[in-house]
Amino acid sequence: MVTARLPQDEIDQAVEALRAGEVVAFPTETVYGLGADASNPDAVRKIFELKGRPATHPLIVHIDHPRALERWALNVPPTAAALAEKFWPGPLTLVLRRAPAVDLAITGGQDTVAVRVPGHPVAQQLLRAFGSGIAAPSANRYGRISPTRPEHVRDEFGAEVQIVLDGGDCKIGLESTIVSCVDTVPRILRPGALTLTQLRTVVPELQAGPDSGAPRVPGSDAKHYAPRTSLSIVPSRTLEEVVAQLTEHREKIAVLAMRTPRVANKYLTWINAGRRADVYGRELYVNLRTLDKSGAKEILVEEVPAGEAWDAVRDRLHRAASAENVVSGDPDIAALRADLGQD
Ligand code: TXA
Numbered sequence: 001m002v003t004a005r006l007p008q009d010e011i012d013q014a015v016e017a018l019r020a021g022e023v024v025a026f027p028t029e030t031v032y033g034l035g036a037d038a039s040n041p042d043a044v045r046k047i048f049e050l051k052g053r054p055a056t057h058p059l060i061v062h063i064d065h066p067r068a069l070e071r072w073a074l075n076v077p078p079t080a081a082a083l084a085e086k087f088w089p090g091p092l093t094l095v096l097r098r099a100p101a102v103d104l105a106i107t108g109g110q111d112t113v114a115v116r117v118p119g120h121p122v123a124q125q126l127l128r129a130f131g132s133g134i135a136a137p138s139a140n141r142y143g144r145i146s147p148t149r150p151e152h153v154r155d156e157f158g159a160e161v162q163i164v165l166d167g168g169d170c171k172i173g174l175e176s177t178i179v180s181c182v183d184t185v186p187r188i189l190r191p192g193a194l195t196l197t198q199l200r201t202v203v204p205e206l207q208a209g210p211d212s213g214a215p216r217v218p219g220s221d222a223k224h225y226a227p228r229t230s231l232s233i234v235p236s237r238t239l240e241e242v243v244a245q246l247t248e249h250r251e252k253i254a255v256l257a258m259r260t261p262r263v264a265n266k267y268l269t270w271i272n273a274g275r276r277a278d279v280y281g282r283e284l285y286v287n288l289r290t291l292d293k294s295g296a297k298e299i300l301v302e303e304v305p306a307g308e309a310w311d312a313v314r315d316r317l318h319r320a321a322s323a324e325n326v327v328s329g330d331p332d333i334a335a336l337r338a339d340l341g342q343d
Pocket residue numbers: 028030031032033034057058059060093095107110112113114116118136137138139174175176178189190215216217218219220
């Protein structure tokens with residue numbers, strides 16, 4: 001359930017904390033953010049400390065309205081203005097030239113800044129009451145799964161984050177689409193709920209994916225969005241076969257699929273996340289958390305369909321499955337993965 005608005009005294013308390021240089025967690029329509037006063041470099045540094053995030057990984061500045069953009073960005077090109085006009089408030093982040101007012105602590109030393117106007121009513125309440133920009137990454141420790149419910153933030157940070165505004169479950173559940181508008185050709189740096197087709201209705205020349213010289217997006221790090229349990233992506237047709245082989249040794253296996261299992265198996269935790277990309281995306285992080293806690297030795301994820309509706313989900317799954325997270329010490333699993341071309 002999405003809470004519409006919070007009582008003003010809760011918002012006032014959060015604003016006071018922000019003004020005092022404290023960090024506050026708040027809901028957005030994508031994921032929960034860990035916010036600090038974007039004009040206060042010391043407060044911004046607290047975010048990096050709390051998350052354990054490298055200082056070179058830039059944060060998004062959240063503002064309440066596109067008209068606040070000029071304080072944070074310079075020479076906003078017409079493409080960015082058009083995207084802002086059409087999709088803000090909403091799950092879109094624009095990367096623009098940094099205005100002098102933006103502290104380098106936010107941008108990780110870069111000359112560009114990421115800005116977003118979130119649509120969640122509680123985020124809007126907070127930003128309006130605060131009256132300035134709030135720098136915020138997703139409210140999770142570095143490399144872990146983004147929070148889509150207030151309890152995820154409380155579980156992760158406990159007393160270290162005193163204020164967690166409760167805006168219910170996030171409607172989208174995956175991080176915003178990031179579009180860089182700093183080069184001649186605008187590009188999607190991170191896929192999200194807004195698809196290339198939707199964005200191209202406004203900016204037809206928009207390209208998918210960063211070019212090789214583009215600034216690094218920390219979300220593209222191998223460990224990002226990762227559960228602790230090792231995770232593999234498996235084609236639908238081999239799912240039961242892989243499960244059978246892995247559970248032969250009575251080891252528990254967890255599966256995230258788009259259908260029900262064809263064979264019953266008592267060592268199996270199976271989530272059927274369905275075939276709708278928006279619903280699958282909204283539940284993805286909750287489902288990965290559940291499977292991560294199931295005590296399984298391995299999480300298998302049924303490969304999701306081709307097509308842009310699944311771009312954001314596919315991107316997060318591939319990151320969760322990448323690098324050290326899939327390098328299992330178990331020779332059986334390693335061999336199996338090699339067989340399946342999953343190594
Ligand atoms: O939906 C979202 O975007 C959420 C909510 C809280 O707004 N925020 C979020 O923040 O996902 P975070 O820090 O987890 O991811 C922000 C992404 C990072 O991948 C970062 O590299 C990228 O934005 N970013 C920030 N500034 C950038 C810049 N100047 N150039 C390129 N990428 C940038």
